[in-house]
Amino acid sequence: MSTPLPLRLSAKASRTADSPINALIAAKLANPDLVNFAAGLVDEATLPVDEVAAITKRLFGESRRGQRALQYGTAIGLRELREALIAHLERLDGRHVGDLGLSADDVLVSTGSQQALYLIADVLLDPGDIVITANPSYFVFTGALQSMGARVLAVPMDDEGMDVDAVERLLEQLQAKGELARVKFVYCTSFFDNPTGLSLSTPRRRQLVEIVRRFSTSHRILILEDAAYRELGYDGAPLPSIKSFDAENQFTIITQTFSKPFAPGIKLGYTAMPPDLLDQVLRQKGSHDFGSSNVCQEIALETMTDGSYVRHLEVLKNEYRRKRDATLAALRANLTETAELHWTHPSGGIYVWLTLPKHVNTSREGRLFERCVKYGVLYVPGAYSFHPDAQGRTPNHHMRLCFGQVTFEEIAPGIERLAGAIKEEMA
Ligand SMILES: Cc1ncc(COP(=O)(O)O)c(C=O)c1O
Missing domain, CATH: 3.40.640.10 (Type I PLP-dependent aspartate aminotransferase-like (Major domain))
Known part of the structure; x- marks a missing residue:
């Protein structure tokens, strides 16, 4: 097949970047042992399969509603x-x-x-x-x-x-x-x-x-x-x-x-x-x-x-609370918080945000990221979430951890690997 001529894209298309997260999700597929704190996904095991099965059965059991x-x-x-x-x-x-x-x-x-x-x-x-x-x-x-x-x-x-x-x-x-x-x-x-x-x-x-x-x-x-x-x-x-x-x-x-x-x-x-x-x-x-x-x-x-929405939400919150606690406990067990190295203690949601000493580069191209991939743990580089300041600078010493999709059992070993990589980088 001959090489197709190039497309003439709109100005909007040329301003639209590919999602940086796609590559991070693909990395997980390449290494199933990877503990993926990068994907901002929800907990799979808690998804309301039984509730939705019962609802769809009811829904399509009535022809008027089904239609x-x-x-x-x-x-x-x-x-x-x-x-x-x-x-x-x-x-x-x-x-x-x-x-x-x-x-x-x-x-x-x-x-x-x-x-x-x-x-x-x-x-x-x-x-x-x-x-x-x-x-x-x-x-x-x-x-x-x-x-x-x-x-x-x-x-x-x-x-x-x-x-x-x-x-x-x-x-x-x-x-x-x-x-x-x-x-x-x-x-x-x-x-x-x-x-x-x-x-x-x-x-x-x-x-x-x-x-x-x-x-x-x-x-x-x-x-x-x-x-x-x-x-x-x-x-x-x-x-x-x-x-x-x-x-x-x-x-x-x-x-x-x-x-x-x-x-x-x-x-x-x-x-x-x-x-x-x-x-x-x-x-x-x-x-x-x-x-x-x-x-x-x-x-x-x-x-x-x-009533299944409210019931499900309670199940979900209990599970996420447990995972949030495990994430914070594992961070505490492996790293010491200082003025330069600290993290958020969220009272909800699925994210923890880490700030590292300024000389530790968390970017996708930096050594820490590569080290983490080698040890089998992923995070989202903080720079993706920042806008450049008036001088065009973007901080690159933060990281986002999502405990949504990782299993409870993966959290402690995953944070241990991450902390090990951070400590080596700081040394
Ligand atoms: C802050 C925030 N807003 C909005 C969304 C969009 O979610 P959805 O389109 O699934 O409702 C997300 C998804 O991760 C999010 O993190």
Whole structure:
């Protein structure tokens, strides 16, 4: 066969990088003994196979419902599911949704929360528009922002999550430069975030809403609250959503998902957002897929109404809590925390974030990564989650560990291998 002529790709395609994680997942396939703390996947053994088997049997046991499940639906999603989801959000926040200006008409069901994040960014951003995020943050979404040509400006974070005073200072600077009109939204992974496992503190949640309100002079600057890990909380009192501080459903969007608390295979997310934004997002979703899978939506509806969702979540949380504890205990047993070497102690989610001494290079091309592969353990280099600072520098002495997919038994030996490699590198 002759060599095909090259494709003439769009500017957007050329701005879109391949996911760095694909290569890390492939490494696991090449060496099945590898303990893979890199893949951000959920625990396979806890997936709700029996619950979903019972639900699908019921669903397809009734021909009317079975037919509805196998038919096309609407772009916004199944009404009964959206009603169940709005009641769910109400329970999570302990607030009457009416007090937040919300109803089932403000909720979109999407193909994973990733699709909602993408569509929202797509209707808001032109190349050169500004999105503010924390450093580090969820690299799949910031990668999508990059491919849309957005300018991603990152502010630091600490144990209380994104530094919202830094957001305020940044907005002041942009205002002084006459660039406020280009600021479209602040992206914040507010609960047990990916990659650090940390959450935004309650006072900062309130403050962030107050800040975007104040800087919304000629257009609304929105907060895109990504709450993918919200329901995986293991200790401490539940935090309110950022959305719950926006009484009129004007400035905040909250995205949640069935992927983490239930099963990623049904690939459904849901988002509550201001109605004028939803109108625009629905137009885009109409041309993307004109509605998410009805079979999956019927399954999601059943699991929310028959009690299996809540029961499953408890099983899942117990298992993740056990794995979180084992990960932290193994780190403690093998490494000593210092000012230069430390890690987060998340109270939920599936990630632990390690900071190493500055001279230890965790990047994919560095010696530590190679050493870890040799010893049979994988992590995600922290640099993937960072945005370059004003001087174009990206820190490369961090790593993300995910205890979601590894088995409980793999954790202690996996961390021992990792710690061994780190100690050799530090020596
Ligand atoms: C922070 C965050 N947001 C959103 C998503 C998207 O998940 P999904 O599309 O499965 O809902 C992920 C997936 O890992 C995530 O880590």
